[in-house]
Amino acid sequence: QSALTQPPSASGSPGQSVTISCTGSTSDIGNYKYVSWYQQHPGKAPKLILYEVTRRPSGVPDRFSGSKSGTTASLTVSGLQAEDEGDYYCSSYADGTKLLFGGGTKLTVL
């Protein structure tokens, strides 16, 4: 099964909002609420920032929000800050037995 589709890059100026999409299929995003988003800084392990589409782990700022429509999930980062720069990955439960990741989006804060 193919990975989920993310744009390779996204950018925004400090204070702006940026949205990153994650497109799957009816076998994954379209059929499950188990969509997560991870942030990864260079040389570091990924960090969970959203799970079950919209839920934020403790300590994650509410500037990070998620949504889902059909087979596409989205991550919105509001009020961009310099420390938001990094790679972002979506993931989705799939086919009842697998986990798929997106190819990743490099977010640049201009």
Add this chain to the structure above:
Amino acid sequence: EVQLVESGGGLVQPGGSRRLSCAASGYTFSDNWMSWVRQALGKGLEWVATIKPDGSQTFYVDSVKGRFTISRDNAKNSLFLQMNSLRDEDSASYYCVNGMTAGAYWGQGTRVTVSS
């Protein structure tokens, strides 16, 4: 504080084997699903395998089925990944992750390089 510490990475020849370990602490290991996720150098994340809390079920990405085995020892709070018949494309950093659909905790990763 939750900690996941991987070990066992290194250089291995194509066709060889390697066993990765992950030592968990700071939470009730035996209550949690556990997974391995890998990342080739400069590439994205790829889910590899997941095991249920009691070890009764395991799940694998198609590319490692029949070659990799995930297991756990709840008495020792440890997770393992036995990797056999290794290929060049298995070269990656392997992360131990708490959970499957939402990995709240990740280890620092252990690097496996498959090369002759």
